[in-house]
Amino acid sequence: MTQRLSVAKDKLKFVLLEGIHATAVDALQADGYTQIVTSPKALTGDALVEAIHDAHFLGIRSRTQLTAEVLQQAPKLAAVGCFCIGTNQVDLAAAMHLGIPVFNAPFSNTRSVAELVLAEVIMLMRGIPQKNALQHRGGWDKSAAGSYEVRGKTLGIVGYGHIGTQIGVLAEQLGMRVIFHDIEAKLTLGNASQVASLDELLAGADVVTLHVPELPSTVNLIGAEQLAKMKPGAHLINASRGTVVDIDALADALERKHIGGAAIDVFPVEPKGNDAVFESPLTRFENVLLTPHIGGSTAEAQANIGREVAAKLIRYSNNGSTVSAVNFPEVALPEHTGRSRLLHIHRNVPGVLAHVNERFSQAGINIAAQYLRTNDDVGYVVIDVDSTTSDAALSQLCGVPGTIRCRVLY
Numbered sequence: 569m570t571q572r573l574s575v576a577k578d579k580l581k582f583v584l585l586e587g588i589h590a591t592a593v594d595a596l597q598a599d600g601y602t603q604i605v606t607s608p609k610a611l612t613g614d615a616l617v618e619a620i621h622d623a624h625f626l627g628i629r630s631r632t633q634l635t636a637e638v639l640q641q642a643p644k645l646a647a648v649g650c651f652c653i654g655t656n657q658v659d660l661a662a663a664m665h666l667g668i669p670v671f672n673a674p675f676s677n678t679r680s681v682a683e684l685v686l687a688e689v690i691m692l693m694r695g696i697p698q699k700n701a702l703q704h705r706g707g708w709d710k711s712a713a714g715s716y717e718v719r720g721k722t723l724g725i726v727g728y729g730h731i732g733t734q735i736g737v738l739a740e741q742l743g744m745r746v747i748f749h750d751i752e753a754k755l756t757l758g759n760a761s762q763v764a765s766l767d768e769l770l771a772g773a774d775v776v777t778l779h780v781p782e783l784p785s786t787v788n789l790i791g792a793e794q795l796a797k798m799k800p801g802a803h804l805i806n807a808s809r810g811t812v813v814d815i816d817a818l819a820d821a822l823e824r825k826h827i828g829g830a831a832i833d834v835f836p837v838e839p840k841g842n843d844a845v846f847e848s849p850l851t852r853f854e855n856v857l858l859t860p861h862i863g864g865s866t867a868e869a870q871a872n873i874g875r876e877v878a879a880k881l882i883r884y885s886n887n888g889s890t891v892s893a894v895n896f897p898e899v900a901l902p903e904h905t906g907r908s909r910l911l912h913i914h915r916n917v918p919g920v921l922a923h924v925n926e927r928f929s930q931a932g933i934n935i936a937a938q939y940l941r942t943n944d945d946v947g948y949v950v951i952d953v954d955s956t957t958s959d960a961a962l963s964q965l966c967g968v969p970g971t972i973r974c975r976v977l978y
């Protein structure tokens with residue numbers, strides 16, 4: 569049956585920043601959404617607030633910083649889609665308290681990162697970055713000195729999640745020995761083995777590659793102390809987040825030639841756009857492969873991410889489902905049942921559901937179905953009622969103490 573949303577699809581505004589792939593626009597249009605504003609750039613400050621002040625849905629990638637202050641200035645915002653893996657650029661707690669679920673694409677670009685890292689392992693072990701730089705200057709260094717096969721060498725993976733595991737599998741196919749360190753006990757794939765500590769990994773690996781999220785606990789995870797524990801001449805790869813490595817300490821370790829080379833894709837401060845200047849203490853080292861945060865930037869990954877995150881925003885908009893939201897109670901919902909559906913987001917204080925049910929009962933409103941999930945801070949309840957009672961139901965629902973947001977979906 570045709571679903572009639574209480575707000576027509578052509579009244580809902582989607583703002584997609586940072587050059588999100590056209591597959592996202594295609595998916596939204598195919599579902600009947602017409603108000604889609606796109607921008608190739610990340611926005612900051614007043615420009616960001618101006619762009620999203622009347623948006624119902626917002627799509628970003630890794631650069632747009634959604635602070636509590638910014639989110640508060642987007643009163644209509646119903647959900648955020650991060651068209652990438654990392655969600656550290658969003659104040660997730662603030663979004664949750666404002667009743668805004670945040671979705672991401674947890675694995676659409678993992679293969680792209682894994683392939684790049686694998687290529688970098690080989691490039692670093694062969695000393696290609698410095699040979700390439702020399703040759704661009706007219707030099708010629710045909711020599712086997714400092715150049716090694718990866719077969720039989722040890723790859724140390726820090727963070728054995730979606731990306732780390734794929735790299736482990738691919739590296740073993742090249743004949744590498746794989747060890748990893750993770751704060752969780754993990755199912756090991758292939759012949760990989762989990763070592764007891766970060767120190768043990770650093771002491772045993774010929775190449776260390778980082779695949780942890782940005783968290784308070786991963787800031788400067790690799791600093792001077794950790795670099796000193798790496799084998800002399802070993803290589804470091806970081807395609808996770810810039811804050812994970814102390815760049816000055818890395819520059820120092822490279823200067824002293826304790827570290828043989830590095831491949832760095834992410835930086836503590838990244839240029840705001842392709843027309844901005846890149847500055848880093850690492851630019852002076854020819855044995856460092858520098859890339860502009862393109863680990864996940866392939867045609868395949870971006871097209872898949874566009875479809876995947878757009879589908880999550882569409883499902884939340886059409887149906888209310890929060891499955892796979894990263895900051896919100898996850899409620900899985902059946903498709904449209906021919907009744908009216910009401911959404912209620914509330915502070916998770918005792919008695920909210922009792923209040924809802926008491927109010928509905930007193931108003932003579934029959935609840936056909938009710939779905940509830942809570943986390944420590946917020947609750948999300950979805951209620952299906954007979955369509956003739958939806959107005960009365962909404963006014964009861966919005967009067968419940970602790971309400972953050974309430975609306976009729978259809």
Ligand SMILES: NC(=O)C1=CN([C@@H]2O[C@H](COP(=O)(O)OP(=O)(O)OC[C@H]3O[C@@H](n4cnc5c(N)ncnc54)[C@H](O)[C@@H]3O)[C@@H](O)[C@H]2O)C=CC1
Binds near residue numbers: 780
């Ligand atoms: N350069 C790029 O373009 C891209 C970068 N990324 C970054 O890569 C990160 C990792 O991605 P996934 O593998 O998908 O994440 P994931 O969540 O699947 O895996 C992360 C792993 O790190 C582990 N971990 C967390 N803290 C740790 C610590 N202190 N020490 C050791 N292990 C720790 C977790 O237990 C988990 O197993 C993302 O959070 C994102 O920031 C992701 C995609 C593209």
Ligand SMILES: O=C(O)C(=O)COP(=O)(O)O
Binds near residue numbers: 629630631652655864
């Ligand atoms: O997926 C991620 O977390 C990334 O870092 C990729 O970010 P991007 O979409 O290329 O800005």
